[in-house]
Amino acid sequence: MNRVASSTSPGARLTPDERRAELIDAVLRCIMRDGHLGLSVRTVCQEAGVSAGLLAHHFNGKEELIKEAYRKLTKDLFIQLLAILDEASEPVAQLRLYVDSFFRPPMLDKDYLKVWLGFWSLSQQKAEIATLRNEVNSKYVKILEQLITQSINRLDIPNVNARLAAFGLSALMDGLWLEWSLNPKSFSPEEANQICQCWVDSLIAGELKRIR
Amino acid sequence: MNRVASSTSPGARLTPDERRAELIDAVLRCIMRDGHLGLSVRTVCQEAGVSAGLLAHHFNGKEELIKEAYRKLTKDLFIQLLAILDEASEPVAQLRLYVDSFFRPPMLDKDYLKVWLGFWSLSQQKAEIATLRNEVNSKYVKILEQLITQSINRLDIPNVNARLAAFGLSALMDGLWLEWSLNPKSFSPEEANQICQCWVDSLIAGELKRIR
DNA sequence: GCCTCTGTTGTACAATTGTACAATAGAGGC
DNA sequence: GCCTCTATTGTACAATTGTACAACAGAGGC
DSSP states (O other): OOOOSOSSOTTOOOOHHHHHHHHHHHHHHHHHHHOSTTOOHHHHHHHHTSOTTHHHHHSSSHHHHHHHHHHHHHHHHHHHHHHHHTTOOSHHHHHHHHHHHHTSTTTOOTTHHHHHHHHHHHHTTOHHHHHHHHHHHHHHHHHHHHHHHHHHHHTTOOSOOHHHHHHHHHHHHHHHHHHHHHOTTSSOHHHHHHHHHHHHHHHHTTOOTTOO | OOOOSOSSOTTOOOOHHHHHHHHHHHHHHHHHHHOSTTOOHHHHHHHHTSOTTHHHHHSSSHHHHHHHHHHHHHHHHHHHHHHHHTTOOSHHHHHHHHHHHHTSTTTOOTTHHHHHHHHHHHHTTOHHHHHHHHHHHHHHHHHHHHHHHHHHHHTTOOSOOHHHHHHHHHHHHHHHHHHHHHOTTSSOHHHHHHHHHHHHHHHHTTOOTTOO
8 A cells, every 4th residue: 555645654653632633634635636525445545655544543434624723724724814814904905805705825725625625515414513513604704794893883884784794795705706616717716805895885885785 | 115105106217307307306305405525326216206216317426416406406506596687677776686585585495505514515525516507607797787786777887897786795695694594593684685685786886886 | 900109117327326334554641 | 542533444335337139029031
């Protein structure tokens, strides 16, 4: 059995935590390379440079590995976002940064779509995955809602429904991200950013009059 | 072998076109029920009430069946959309109807997400499916772009980039549709419609100033 | 009423899947 | 240096997959 991607030598003993982390990294690499279709335990273990039987020793089956991988990825991306928001102190500037980071690497990588499609597909069958996704997504929307609330308070914009505005902006970003991932030739990331920033313009100008 | 869903009796001979249509209907029912994961030739054929070997006689493999099902579904939905747009004569009203129809049954059915996830997943591996999706999607965006162009011409709104506005509105609808499909509890279809109509409000008021 | 054509059936087959499990080997305690 | 513990290996196994193909049967031409 030839190793492929791991940097440790074959047969090396790792801490359970270390090995679990390597398997999680491996499954994410596999999905980003091949998509979630055709993902097999053997492929993942080969990518991790370990024998196929090892997965059962560290995870309670393939599905749990995928779930943990989803946990890890969303956690990392969330930390990245918080770091980016930390670069500004004013809510409006933070809102701009939020949008901006969405359409730049490393956030904008068309291989991420494969990962998301895998999780979404699984969430249609496993309620636990669906619940996890809903929790993660609501965290993102809540941040948007907070930033919007703070922005309109500071700028004295009356009667804005921050919850709906947050869902709208979140959906606008997601929709543009999705379409770009499916077909990067349809528009440029800069254009997508422009469209979203335009929504923010209207929002902080008090022009989104029906959302209140 | 017991039949399940078809209305014809077992062993009945159908025209190739009829049988192909029944298989296409069956595979769509299967995906909407079980998702694209776990979709098997045997399941589809059982749903269609025919033997498993028949698929190979009418289609050049499982993948071609799925591709034809995608063709059929998108064609049907497109015809539905055109019929809806026909209910109005003015571009602004048609734009409103377009958005409105997106967040009402039969367009808004959370089981459609399973179908779309299946096609998108496949499009990540098969270039032919990806090309097909891009063609279909660009037809939808082109309609939006036309309606937007006609609207701003009629209302004398200066300097609007109809192409970007169309991508934006399309993404906003898709994003809201996606999030609602993944989690119908996050917001109501009426709220989603409200958010999109608000975008149209701003657009035809000439307020989306950065999109030009 | 037979013949031909072909839609349909049932099965066989190789390939791949996820998982369980006995055997192995390497690291740390003493 | 031995002993114990367990991370790791390799394999076996049942289940499921997509597809090919020989056999069957029913409808239409004549």
